[in-house]
Amino acid sequence: MRNILLIMLKETKTYFLSPMAYIVGAMFLGLTWLFFNTSIVPGDLNPITEANVRGYLDPTTLLFIIFAPLITMRLFSEEEKLGTLELLFTSPVKDIEIVIGKYFASAIILITLLLCTLFYVILIYLFSSPDLGPLLSAYLGIMLYGIATLGVGLFASSLSGNQIVSAVVGTVLLLLLSFIDSLGAMLEGLPSTVFNEMALNYHFEDFTKGVIDIGNIIYYLSIATLFLFFTTLNLQIRRWR
Amino acid sequence: MIELKNITKYYGNFPAVTDISFKIERGEIVGLLGPNGAGKSTTMKMITGYMPPTSGELTIDNYDIVQESIEARKKIGYLPETVPLYTDMTVYSYIEFMGKLRGINSKNIKSKVDNVIDICKLGDYRYSLISKLSKGYRQRVGIAQAIIHEPEVLILDEPTIGIDPNQVVETRQLIKNLSGEHTLVLSSHILPEVSTICERVLIINEGEIAASDTIENLSSIVSGTSKIEIDIIGSPQAVKKEIEKIDGVNSIDLWVNKSSNEYTTFSIESDISKDIRSEISKTIIHNDWDLLRLESMGMSLEDIFLRITTTE
Numbered sequence A: 001m002r003n004i005l006l007i008m009l010k011e012t013k014t015y016f017l018s019p020m021a022y023i024v025g026a027m028f029l030g031l032t033w034l035f036f037n038t039s040i041v042p043g044d045l046n047p048i049t050e051a052n053v054r055g056y057l058d059p060t061t062l063l064f065i066i067f068a069p070l071i072t073m074r075l076f077s078e079e080e081k082l083g084t085l086e087l088l089f090t091s092p093v094k095d096i097e098i099v100i101g102k103y104f105a106s107a108i109i110l111i112t113l114l115l116c117t118l119f120y121v122i123l124i125y126l127f128s129s130p131d132l133g134p135l136l137s138a139y140l141g142i143m144l145y146g147i148a149t150l151g152v153g154l155f156a157s158s159l160s161g162n163q164i165v166s167a168v169v170g171t172v173l174l175l176l177l178s179f180i181d182s183l184g185a186m187l188e189g190l191p192s193t194v195f196n197e198m199a200l201n202y203h204f205e206d207f208t209k210g211v212i213d214i215g216n217i218i219y220y221l222s223i224a225t226l227f228l229f230f231t232t233l234n235l236q237i238r239r240w241r
Numbered sequence B: 001m002i003e004l005k006n007i008t009k010y011y012g013n014f015p016a017v018t019d020i021s022f023k024i025e026r027g028e029i030v031g032l033l034g035p036n037g038a039g040k041s042t043t044m045k046m047i048t049g050y051m052p053p054t055s056g057e058l059t060i061d062n063y064d065i066v067q068e069s070i071e072a073r074k075k076i077g078y079l080p081e082t083v084p085l086y087t088d089m090t091v092y093s094y095i096e097f098m099g100k101l102r103g104i105n106s107k108n109i110k111s112k113v114d115n116v117i118d119i120c121k122l123g124d125y126r127y128s129l130i131s132k133l134s135k136g137y138r139q140r141v142g143i144a145q146a147i148i149h150e151p152e153v154l155i156l157d158e159p160t161i162g163i164d165p166n167q168v169v170e171t172r173q174l175i176k177n178l179s180g181e182h183t184l185v186l187s188s189h190i191l192p193e194v195s196t197i198c199e200r201v202l203i204i205n206e207g208e209i210a211a212s213d214t215i216e217n218l219s220s221i222v223s224g225t226s227k228i229e230i231d232i233i234g235s236p237q238a239v240k241k242e243i244e245k246i247d248g249v250n251s252i253d254l255w256v257n258k259s260s261n262e263y264t265t266f267s268i269e270s271d272i273s274k275d276i277r278s279e280i281s282k283t284i285i286h287n288d289w290d291l292l293r294l295e296s297m298g299m300s301l302e303d304i305f306l307r308i309t310t311t312e
Helices: A002-016 A019-040 A054-082 A085-089 A095-116 A118-127 A132-157 A163-186 A189-198 A214-240 B040-047 B069-074 B091-101 B106-119 B135-147 B165-178 B191-197 B215-222 B236-244 B277-287 B301-311
Strands: B002-011 B014-024 B029-033 B055-060 B076-079 B153-157 B183-188 B200-205 B208-214 B225-233 B249-257 B263-271 B290-297
Touching: A002 A019, A002 A054, A002 A095, A002 B091, A019 A054, A019 A095, A019 A118, A054 A085, A054 A095, A054 A132, A054 A163, A095 A118, A095 A132, A095 A214, A132 A163, A132 A214, A163 A189, B002 B040, B014 B040, B014 B200, B014 B208, B029 B040, B029 B191, B040 B055, B040 B153, B040 B183, B069 B076, B076 B135, B091 B106, B091 B135, B106 B135, B135 B153, B135 B165, B165 B183, B165 B191, B183 B191, B225 B277, B236 B249, B236 B263, B236 B277, B263 B290, B277 B290
Parallel strands: B029 B183, B029 B200, B076 B153, B153 B183
Antiparallel strands: B002 B014, B002 B055, B200 B208, B225 B263, B225 B290, B249 B263
């Protein structure tokens, strides 16, 4: 546990001391602002708008497909490039502690970004009285969605010493996982259900409607766990090669 | 302290290390010598727990490196050949991170980091970014992280490779000062370095142990001769005749260099017990030859290898 916290703090600190953090942050907040603007502010296209957070949180799920890999890409790629994995592997730290430490760091970064979007929530509250329930459940949903995508992104990072490759692989994996439900929509019966249940987007809908379903929570936690497991496995395979 | 039994390591189908066994007792200072690709780094990576052996048994203080990996790793301080560092951290924060990673708690960490920065003479660079440091200073940071937790075993893989000459001397002195408190395993292909620091030497060649002995014994096995090269402008045969007269000279090779001023290079082999350089200088002055260069050619590792393998 101590090692996990140590690695988590080091990675978080390194990230926030690099310009990457602020470029990513600015892009993320800029885009969410765009979504917020088009969905909440009445215009020609939508004369009457609802006071809820779906307007910017729904598209944010798509944003994570690129942003999660952007956050996680350096976590293992940089270690491989610098050769510092050798230091980690020869220190009294377990492989899984390394993975979880880095994962928690990426989660902190993501949560920080999401906290910044609370600004929009404040705006909504200033001008209307939205329902608290759907708001909270939507944020819970996006957070779960986020940590699942981070798991995939971290795994992608462990596959390559090149950050760009890691980011691209991560994005591709997430695209597959997100839109696999369109395959489900085309089919029927059991195959349809299987593909639907695998999709990241499919499980998000309920949260935005104010429904907190334990099945959906388990889904996101499982995806995160599965990919963290793959990451740890990858590290061990590398050692034994 | 460190024991290897029948250790073999394959990279795919390539046997990097084949059935090596040796023991290093607590407090010993051992040099691991071998040409590039011999298996030195592979052996060190196995000792430090970076990669597991394909077969065989390896224990550090009786902890098996595979089964009780974490316990074994606690005993080790390691500086890899590539000196990997987190270049976007400062010297202080890097050493602090590595110290904590190796088990030092928050109470003691500050004093230990300060202490090690002192020992490695990094005081001026305490808050410098590692990416801004020269190779020599990076090496020292690497040594700092290897010793901060006062490990019982210190493994240094080619610690002075690539450092400029001024800093090499300081680094060697640093390593020598460390040797008192730790079991030290040092790998190198620079013999003088090993001979000044190490008591015992393990020679690895093509994945096997070619020799394991103290330096004195190795030197006498190799039955040392000393080589000196001189560049002289003068009649080759006449010069050769004069030098042959010097006591202790065993053989002379020569080759003529046809450049702007035509000179001849003489490679003079003599008994290791006799330093013939002053005699050569006197002969040169006496005969009024033009001396362009006089150089002592150290006994290279290749020579030792050749000697060892041919005497067997």
